Amino acid sequence: MRFFRSRQKVDAKLPADASAARVPEGVLVHAIGDVHGRLDLLSELLGRIADDVALRDPSEHRIVLLGDLIDRGPDSAGVVELCATYDWRESRPDFVIGNHEELMLNVLDGDPSGIRFWIDNGGDATLRSYGLPPDIIDQGTAEQIMAALSARVPAHHIRFLHALCDYLTIGDYWFVHAGIRPGLPLARQKPKDLRWIRGAFLDHAEPHGGIVVHGHTISPEVDAQPNRIGIDTGAYETGRLTALGLWNTERWHLQTGR
Ligand SMILES: [Mn+2]
Structure with missing residues (x-):
């Protein structure tokens, strides 16, 4: 209990009833889950979000992309290009x-040690989307792949990445890619946990101090729990x-293919 209270002191202010969690008045939020190279779906979803914005007429609109823009799907380079160059108009994007x-x-920063792990986990699709020849992806040395990738990724993509x-917070909501280590304030979370965690976070049923909105772990439908929402x-x-919409205490979601 002592532990729990000290965490509350650090991270503040979630209402006792989680369903009363809110974003600031007049602020409309859309959080988008793992895109994984599906430029087609991201384009479609941004269109639906624009309709939602027109409907609500907010004083401020924020779009949060929860990470894993790349890998697995066919057009990671296109997704990064869109995110880096999109005309967001009045909306504020956070990535x-x-x-x-x-x-x-x-890999771009020159560390070859994780390159095979990356390729085996969907990085091959990203390398193809940037135009690397298949024989380099399949049989090239780490150095050859790094050189070929660095030669093809535009500088504005590297700046974007x-x-x-x-992480970021809006009102009572915390936005992270994978989750958080329960019991630690947000500001003291390790990048490794924020980007990779599963079980210790997903199985934790107690309040965190904010409602954690996350991606990373696939569920067939939105995974809405009292302390977290997986999208x-x-x-x-x-x-x-999926995009999660937040407005005052309201929550809903928009989905492609529906
Ligand atoms: Mn992930």
Whole structure:
């Protein structure tokens, strides 16, 4: 109990009744789950979000992408290009880093050690989307792949990837890629947990101090729990990309393919 109270002191202010969790008045939020190279679905979903914004007429609109923009699906390069260059108009986008962006950044930053792990976990699709020849992807040395990738990824993509954030908060909601380590304040979370955690977070039923909105772990439908909301609906294979909408204490979701 003492532990729980001290956490509350650090991270403040969630109402006792989690269903009363809210975003600030006049602020409309859409959080988008793991895109994984599905440029087609992201484009469709952004269109639906624009309709939602027109309907609500907010004083402020925020879009949070929860990471894993890349890998597995067919057009990671196109997704990064869209996110980096999209005309967001009055909307403010924020981009949270996922474990897949971490793997790509490690390679771009010159660390060859994780390259086979990345390729085996869907990085091959990202390399293809940037135009690397199949024989280099399949048989190239780590150095050859790194050189070929660095030569093909535009500078503005690299700047975009380096600017991704570890987490952000809006009102009573915390936005992260994978989850958080229960019992630690948000500001003391390790990047490894924020980007990779599963069981210790997913199985934790006690309040965190904020409602954690996350991706990373696929569920067929939105996984809404009292202390967290998972919105990775496996878009790259299901065709279902999910956006969670937040307005005052209201929550709803928009999905492609519906
Ligand atoms: Mn992930």
